[in-house]
Amino acid sequence: MTKRMKTGAAAAAAVLAIVICAVLIIQQTHEDALSKEAVIKKVEASYEGDITKVTRSNDKKTYDMTLENPKGIYFLKADAKSGDILSMNRVKETNTADMTEKEAEQLALVRVPGTVKKHTRKHGVASYTIQKNNGETYEVKVDMKTKAVVSADKISSKDKQKTTISEKEAKAIAEREAGGKADDADLEESEGTLLFEVDVDLPNDKEAKVKINAYTGKVSNIIYED
Structure with a gap:
């Protein structure tokens, strides 16, 4: 074999070796893949x-x-x-985008038709206390992100005691509205709605009875007594 032939054979062998190595590397890469x-x-x-x-x-x-x-x-x-x-x-x-509060309220009223007595919102969930025409009260929760009612539970008489307005807050409202010092505050139900009836001692030695919606905090009536 001539020197030139030997050189050519060596070069071909080197190229073949490189090709084989590349194939093995690619094959190994494929085998390792998930x-x-x-x-x-x-x-x-x-x-x-x-x-x-x-x-x-x-x-x-x-x-x-x-x-x-x-x-x-x-x-x-x-x-x-x-x-x-x-x-x-x-x-x-x-x-x-979340649904609006009006849209959430409408959705709640579709599930439980009636009058909204209380409305709160926390972490994207709107809660509605709804009183039906027959006097039954329900708590309806609406997820404002998914735009769906997640629960609609009837509130028992015991659960109704859990109001938004506390007795202390009711007294503060009564004092502000009547202009005196609150004494007793009783929670009572009137036509299916919970009310705080607060006795207020007035500066002129008279008294006033202030009735406050236990859910909304709104004053529904003030009676001044002699």
Whole structure:
């Protein structure tokens, strides 16, 4: 074999070795990659929402994924080996505006028709105390984000004692309205509505009885006595 032939054979062998190594590396890379199902499971365990589309990149190194949740649609790129998120971009924003209080009240009244006696709102949930025409009282809760009634429970006589206005607050209201010093405050029911009846001692040695709605704090009546 001539010197030139030997040199050519050595070069060919070197090229073949490089090709074999590249194939082995690529094969090993593919074998180490997580399955599509495994990557989906890992991502959904870490992020709110559902994976709706998954494709493998041409170089097989990443998974391209579409994630959808109440806040919008996101495009994610995940490492094929570890399943770690390499990038995440929101491509569409979902309208997450809460419903208005008027809309929430209307929804509550559809569930329980009647008259709203009390209304509170906490952490995106609106609570309504609604009295029906037959005198029954219900507490209806509306989630203002999901725009749905989450509960509608009848309030028993015992539960009615849990009012928004405390006895101390009722006395303060009575003193402000009648202009005297509050003495006793009794909780009573009148036509299905709870009222505080507060006795107020006036400066002219007279008395006044002040009736206050136990849910709203509004004065419904003041009777001045001799």
